[in-house]
Amino acid sequence: MSLAIGVSTLVEPLQYGFMQRSLVIAIIVGIICALVGSYLMVRRLAMLGDAVSHAVLPGLAIAFMLGGNIYIGAFASGIVSTMAIAWIQTRSRIKEDAAMSIVLSSFFALGIAMITVLQKSNKIDLLHFLFGNILGVSGADVRDTAIVAVLVTVAIGVFYKELLFYTFDPEGAEAAGLPVNLLNFGLTILMALTIVASLKTVGLALVLSLLITPGATAYLIVKRLHEVMFLGAGFGVVSSISGMYLSYYYNLPSGPAIVLVATVFFIVAFCFSPRHGLFTQPRPSQHPEWRILKELRELLR
Known part of the structure; x- marks a missing residue:
């Protein structure tokens, strides 16, 4: 009986075209976010991903104002933001993290201001862009996302070795004669494409989590x-599908639902990973929190 109910729960929503x-x-989205996010995590570029995800809003x-494709506008805005970060960093004493913060906040504020003005004469849902609406995707959205996924996957497959070398050893890659600047720009383009493809799923505010978690x-x-890519893609797919069902049955925004499922997976791995789990590999004398407790105890004596 319970098995029949479980199967019915899974199958029932798929009777509708929007759920399919x-x-x-x-x-x-679960696959391409994991593929690109693996590089960002290893290169420690999560902050750049956050900056670009927020910077696409003005685009x-x-x-929308020009009556063009909003996804093309978002992609162009993301590329401009990364160029602005690089320009600020190279032409001033400002460090990369500060440049990212400046561009992130300014582009995001500009986008919100522009959308606020647009809302006075047009119906445009800001929450839809911020938190995603996977249950509202159209056939055109599926087509555009599939095209982006093919481009991202093919690019990673063709340049996997070069990106692998550059990701783990940028100086060594440059010494070996690889075009590191082009590789960096190409990785930025892949990231921008992935963010744009994820707009309907998790939205601008939460896309970084699906990229990294x-x-x-x-x-x-x-x-x-x-x-990491293959297993991460598996986690991304399961998180996205589970979040979709939660969104359908409990009337939740799709983005937060997907991110919460992905976060649960991370917490389980963080606690019980065979090699790095908090409870499976305890080393009290080496953990910083234990050293802090020891220092506090010394101070209280």
């Missing part, structure tokens, strides 16, 4: 980058 489209989008607003979860379990 949502399922396809969930699988695609959305401008494209599944890969980080896999990183706690396996060693090699290709293993």
Whole structure:
């Protein structure tokens, strides 16, 4: 009886066309976010991903005003933001993290201001862009996301070795004659494409979590980058599909639901990973929190 109920729970939503489209989008986005996010995590570029994800908002607003494709506008805005970060960093004493923060906040504020103005004469849902709406995807959204996924996957497959070398040893890659600047720019383009493809699924505010969390979860379990990519893609797909069902049955925003599922996977891996789990590999004398407690005890004496 319980098995029949479980199967019915899984199958019932798939009778609807919007749920079928949502399922396809969930699988695609879960895969490409993990693939690109693995590189960002290893290169410690999570902050750049956050900056770009927020910086695409003005492009959305401008494209909407001009009657163009909002996804093309978002992509262009993301690329401009990374160029602005690099320009500030190279032309001033400002460090990269500060440049990212400046660009993130200014682009995001500009986007919100533009959308606020647009809302006075047009119906444009800001929450839809911020937190995603996977249950509202159209056939065109599925097509565009699939095209982006193919481009991202093919690019990673063709340049896997070069990106692997550059990701783990940028100086060595440059010494070996690899075009490190082009590789860095190419990785930025892949990241911007992935963020744009994830707009309907998790939205601008939460796309960074889907980019980083599944890969980080896999990183706690396996060693090699290709293993992190494959396992991270699995976590991303399961998180996206589970979040989609939670969104359907409990009327939750799709983005937060997906991110919460991905976070649960990370917490489980963080606690019980065979190699790095908090409870499976306890080393009290080496953990910083134990050293802090020791220092506090010394001070109280």
